[in-house]
Amino acid sequence: MQTVAKEPAKFAARIARVGSFQSMLIDDVAMKMVRKGDDVIMIGSNAPAGETLPHIRNAAKRALDSGYTKYGPTSGLFELRQAVADKLKREYDFEADPESEILLTNGAEEAIFLAMQALVNSGDEVLQSKPSYPFDLHVNYSEGISTEYRLEERNGWKLDAERVESRVSRKTRLVTLVNPHSPTGRVFTREELEEFSEIAVKRNLFVLVDHVYSDLVYDGRRHINIANLPGMRERTVIVCSFSKSYPGMGGWRVGYAVGNRKLIAEMTKLHGLISNMGGCTFAQKGAVEAYLANQTPLSRMVRKFQRQRDASVKRLNEIKGVSVLTPEASCHSFPRVSSYGMSSVDFVYWLLKEAKIVVHPSITYNIEGYVRFNHSHPRYEEALERMEKALRKIPVRRN
Numbered sequence: 001m002q003t004v005a006k007e008p009a010k011f012a013a014r015i016a017r018v019g020s021f022q023s024m025l026i027d028d029v030a031m032k033m034v035r036k037g038d039d040v041i042m043i044g045s046n047a048p049a050g051e052t053l054p055h056i057r058n059a060a061k062r063a064l065d066s067g068y069t070k071y072g073p074t075s076g077l078f079e080l081r082q083a084v085a086d087k088l089k090r091e092y093d094f095e096a097d098p099e100s101e102i103l104l105t106n107g108a109e110e111a112i113f114l115a116m117q118a119l120v121n122s123g124d125e126v127l128q129s130k131p132s133y134p135f136d137l138h139v140n141y142s143e144g145i146s147t148e149y150r151l152e153e154r155n156g157w158k159l160d161a162e163r164v165e166s167r168v169s170r171k172t173r174l175v176t177l178v179n180p181h182s183p184t185g186r187v188f189t190r191e192e193l194e195e196f197s198e199i200a201v202k203r204n205l206f207v208l209v210d211h212v213y214s215d216l217v218y219d220g221r222r223h224i225n226i227a228n229l230p231g232m233r234e235r236t237v238i239v240c241s242f243s244k245s246y247p248g249m250g251g252w253r254v255g256y257a258v259g260n261r262k263l264i265a266e267m268t269k270l271h272g273l274i275s276n277m278g279g280c281t282f283a284q285k286g287a288v289e290a291y292l293a294n295q296t297p298l299s300r301m302v303r304k305f306q307r308q309r310d311a312s313v314k315r316l317n318e319i320k321g322v323s324v325l326t327p328e329a330s331c332h333s334f335p336r337v338s339s340y341g342m343s344s345v346d347f348v349y350w351l352l353k354e355a356k357i358v359v360h361p362s363i364t365y366n367i368e369g370y371v372r373f374n375h376s377h378p379r380y381e382e383a384l385e386r387m388e389k390a391l392r393k394i395p396v397r398r399n
């Protein structure tokens with residue numbers, strides 16, 4: 001009997017709603033060039049440069065040798081949830097119950113995914129800033145609708161509550177806020193956050209606030225936890241991670257969500273489903289050490305990155321056709337390159353070809369005209385030199 005080849009499987013519609021980011025695509029192209037022996041400087045990358053600190057590595061090694069190799073609790077090791085609660089108390093005078101209000105996740109991204117899945121119904125609108133670290137794919141996957149409120153460079157990327165309110169509709173369920181903001185590096189002031197939270201309370205919105213860059217704040221600025229403001233405790237979910245606070249911890253995949261106990265309970269169910277219990281326990285032991293140990297290496301790192309930020313902002317502003325505001329936090333600056341008249345994607349591929357450096361195109365953050373540059377990279381000066389040399393070859397088309 002003849003067998004007739006069956007059609008390949010059709011995939012579920014929901015998976016088609018998950019796309020890829022341009023920044024990941026260019027990184028893949030650059031990695032291929034690196035494998036062929038090209039000396040490409042990956043200066044768009046999304047984490048502070050450096051290796052995991054030895055005391056953190058040693059804590060994870062000790063954990064491996066002492067049996068932290070089995071399934072752990074679904075919510076994550078209590079010891080780390082307690083360390084997170086202690087940090088929130090110490091730094092923000094914010095009380096979170098480690099038993100029921102903190103969930104350890106595989107990086108902040110999983111925390112974002114779980115919160116979206118728990119909060120957003122089909123047809124609900126989710127507001128995000130423009131530009132913003134992108135939440136769209138999560139929103140799409142939840143069958144929600146992404147809407148935007150603008151931050152303007154000419155206003156110093158200020159958070160404008162009136163503008164947020166003008167974008168709230170009857171369908172708006174959730175508003176996202178990245179603070180410190182990515183990709184602009186703004187640290188929103190208490191006044192900006194108070195006005196923003198008044199809107200959230202008045203319009204009965206839930207707020208997802210991303211704190212991943214809260215340990216990388218410059219010039220002695222104060223990072224404010226919006227969940228401390230009146231009426232915000234119950235309607236805020238904080239997502240955070242070890243991947244941006246400490247060098248070389250992106251691959252450890254340890255992050256967390258902090259929110260009201262009902263929301264955390266729902267998110268924990270889904271977390272248990274997708275991870276069959278919790279995250280990696282020996283990585284969590286390393287993260288405990290990161291939070292409990294002396295933070296002098298972290299302060300030293302922040303001071304070093306601040307110097308590199310100053311040097312790279314100065315140099316970027318000296319390059320013909322490029323301008324940038326000084327980021328107040330994070331390891332990135334967000335220079336404007338629109339004067340070259342190219343889309344941000346064309347610009348970054350052109351730069352890769354001409355200068356063998358990879359910056360990230362601003363379309364990843366839902367805006368055109370900019371690129372993201374990681375000033376923590378040890379070769380940032382060389383990258384800037386290559387960028388300037390390449391840009392000398394082409395004319396500035398408009399201002």
Ligand SMILES: Cc1ncc(COP(=O)(O)O)c(C=O)c1O
Pocket residue numbers: 046106107108109110133178182210212240241242243244250254255
């Ligand atoms: C603003 C922001 N939020 C969340 C994430 C995700 O962090 P993680 O790697 O811990 O999942 C990133 C990663 O680049 C980020 O930049």
